[in-house]
Amino acid sequence: MIVFEKPKALTDAPLHYCPGCTHGIIHRLVAEAIDELGIIGKTVGVAPVGCSVMAYDYFACDMVEAAHGRAPAVATGLKRCMPENIIFTYQGDGDLASIGMAETVHAATRNENITIIFVNNAIYGMTGGQMAPTSLPGQVTQTSPYGRDVTTAGYPIRVSEMLSTLEGPEYIERVAVNNVKNVRAAKKAILKAFRNQVEGKGFSLIEVVSTCPTNWGMTPSKALEWVETNMIPYYPLGVYKDKTAIAENEGKEG
Amino acid sequence: MAEKVLMKGNEAIAEAAIKAGCMHYFGYPITPQTEIAAYMAKRMPKIGGTFLQAESEVAAINMVYGVAGAGFRVMTSSSSPGVSLKQEGISYIAGADLPALIVNVQRGGPGLGGIQPSQSDYFQATKGGGHGDYRLIVLAPASVQEMADLTVRAFDLSDKYRVPAMLLADGTLGQMMEPVEIPEPDVTPVEKPWAVNGTKGQRQHNIVNSLYLKPDQLEKTNFERFERYKQIEENEVMVESFMMEDAEYCIVAFGIAARISKNAVIAARKKGIKVGLIRPITLWPFPTDTIARAAEQVRGFLSVELSMGQMIEDVKLASSCKKPVLLCNRAGGMIPSPEEVLAKLDELIQL
Numbered sequence: 248m249i250v251f252e253k254p255k256a257l258t259d260a261p262l263h264y265c266p267g268c269t270h271g272i273i274h275r276l277v278a279e280a281i282d283e284l285g286i287i288g289k290t291v292g293v294a295p296v297g298c299s300v301m302a303y304d305y306f307a308c309d310m311v312e313a314a315h316g317r318a319p320a321v322a323t324g325l326k327r328c329m330p331e332n333i334i335f336t337y338q339g340d341g342d343l344a345s346i347g348m349a350e351t352v353h354a355a356t357r358n359e360n361i362t363i364i365f366v367n368n369a370i371y372g373m374t375g376g377q378m379a380p381t382s383l384p385g386q387v388t389q390t391s392p393y394g395r396d397v398t399t400a401g402y403p404i405r406v407s408e409m410l411s412t413l414e415g416p417e418y419i420e421r422v423a424v425n426n427v428k429n430v431r432a433a434k435k436a437i438l439k440a441f442r443n444q445v446e447g448k449g450f451s452l453i454e455v456v457s458t459c460p461t462n463w464g465m466t467p468s469k470a471l472e473w474v475e476t477n478m479i480p481y482y483p484l485g486v487y488k489d490k491t492a493i494a495e496n497e498g499k500e501g
Numbered sequence: 502m503a504e505k506v507l508m509k510g511n512e513a514i515a516e517a518a519i520k521a522g523c524m525h526y527f528g529y530p531i532t533p534q535t536e537i538a539a540y541m542a543k544r545m546p547k548i549g550g551t552f553l554q555a556e557s558e559v560a561a562i563n564m565v566y567g568v569a570g571a572g573f574r575v576m577t578s579s580s581s582p583g584v585s586l587k588q589e590g591i592s593y594i595a596g597a598d599l600p601a602l603i604v605n606v607q608r609g610g611p612g613l614g615g616i617q618p619s620q621s622d623y624f625q626a627t628k629g630g631g632h633g634d635y636r637l638i639v640l641a642p643a644s645v646q647e648m649a650d651l652t653v654r655a656f657d658l659s660d661k662y663r664v665p666a667m668l669l670a671d672g673t674l675g676q677m678m679e680p681v682e683i684p685e686p687d688v689t690p691v692e693k694p695w696a697v698n699g700t701k702g703q704r705q706h707n708i709v710n711s712l713y714l715k716p717d718q719l720e721k722t723n724f725e726r727f728e729r730y731k732q733i734e735e736n737e738v739m740v741e742s743f744m745m746e747d748a749e750y751c752i753v754a755f756g757i758a759a760r761i762s763k764n765a766v767i768a769a770r771k772k773g774i775k776v777g778l779i780r781p782i783t784l785w786p787f788p789t790d791t792i793a794r795a796a797e798q799v800r801g802f803l804s805v806e807l808s809m810g811q812m813i814e815d816v817k818l819a820s821s822c823k824k825p826v827l828l829c830n831r832a833g834g835m836i837p838s839p840e841e842v843l844a845k846l847d848e849l850i851q852l
Contacts, residue, residue, distance in 0.1 A: 258706075287700070287702070288699055288700050288701040288702040288703075289699040289701070290699065291571070291697050291698070291699060293567075300712065301712075303708045303710055304708075306706070307700075307706055308699070308700060308706055309697035309698065309699055309700055309706050309707045309708070310697065310706060310707075310708045310709070310710075311566075311567065311570050311697055311708070311709040311710070312597075312708070312709065312710040312711065312712055313563065313566070313593075314563060314566075314589055314590065314593050317559070317560070317563035317566075317590070320555070320559075320560040320561075320563035320564050320566075320567070321563050321564070321566055321567040321570075322567065323553070323560075323564050323567065324525070324527065324563070324564035324565060324566065324567025324568040324569075324570075324571070324575070325567040325568070325570065325571055325697070327525060327551040327553065327564070327568070328524075328525050328551065328567075328568045328571050328573045328575070329571055329698060329699075332698065332699050349556050349557060349559075349560065350556065350559075350560050350563070352556075353555075353556035353560065
């Protein structure tokens, strides 16, 4: 009896990610969600520019490689012409919260029926560790060598909180993948974000607090600790918006 | 035969695109092309298509990239500053070998420039515009009828060669009204086995992509693409020659400048000057052979443009500078009169 195997929504291509990077876990969770919903044949994924730029080789569904930050716009195009298909983007913090902020906000406010997996590891990984829009105050990076100075570089953006102020989006949740309990919660959230789309509910974004041991200059296990001690306090986990749950609660109260 | 209707050039583009099977339009307001978006906003919801006012030109062209990747006919339109913003996406569309239509109803520049007609995006349209080695199929209408006809042609060529096409018009053509017969083309969908529309469990996954980290592979895609460009250059040139049979002088002009030049040719002929007009309809591929043949026949060329002189470089190249090439131009939204063209023609004759 097979009790554990690679999801069908992942190809056999070896991942290029650094040792200890949590992209591998998140890829797996996305692939499991696709498998469990039985939607691989009608799913089209959009890869970003950043560490997950080659995600198109790893997911077994049809894939598009987007320009930096433009994945939500590309996904909008795909969804509008193929409303029966399932469209997801997989984006990092630089891609989604810096260069692609406009595309992100407007896809959310239009409540595009797409699923966004937003991997927040507080740094630009692919280019070698520069300050990201989500780098923490004081965080040392290649372009904030003395630590992020909020007086000149501003404050890190809490994307989930910000987007949840919009009327549009259906579902926004922040999760983490630094321990087994959190990974299980992340899986549940990602599955829900895809199911929402299948059910036509609209824009779902899951922010996944993630690690970058290489560019944080830490061992993989130290990086997982740093998520707990530094990242999660600034980026609290939880559901920030869930229109369906709110509507159901109001129904009960009424 | 369909009846003729009185339409603005911009509206003719929009209706012809729908007739060509384009069910998806993404754009952002900018003068002098906004009628295209307004027309699409009215029509698309009625026919089950997409009209989406994007948050920016950048977003609009990337929505186009998505739809093109899925294998559907799709377009966006803008005017010069907005088309500059689209260049990133156009380069990606070219790099991923996707068919799509981009309409540029040009206005004066650089920068915010003005809102009056111009042809100063010739370089941007025909020489690349975005980063990397690529071409667009560039069609230059000179009447409202051609705004419609060349829109259909652009979709066909783009699908045939998997090369994005640009309709390069200007503010005059976009705003003016003329009788037009909207074409009713055959829109049998072209097979697109590369499209990302879901594997349906029946094939390996398709990938729409322009990233090749191995240089030998990237080089290969470039060479392969340029083989297709060569075919386009060999087979798809469109050019109108007017009174060129016995011409001793040749005006070269496209779009609205060609219409003004035609009047100048007629006026000059009345004065006994043997002048003709070559009007490139495809700006890329450029009618190099037609110009080269003319260079054997005429004493000189006059390039008439609504710019500081851009196409003139291609005229000089195509004619191998065998004969003098003068420029008659206005810029910044100004339009030359037939009299100004005639005056410049006199200069050419005096050389």
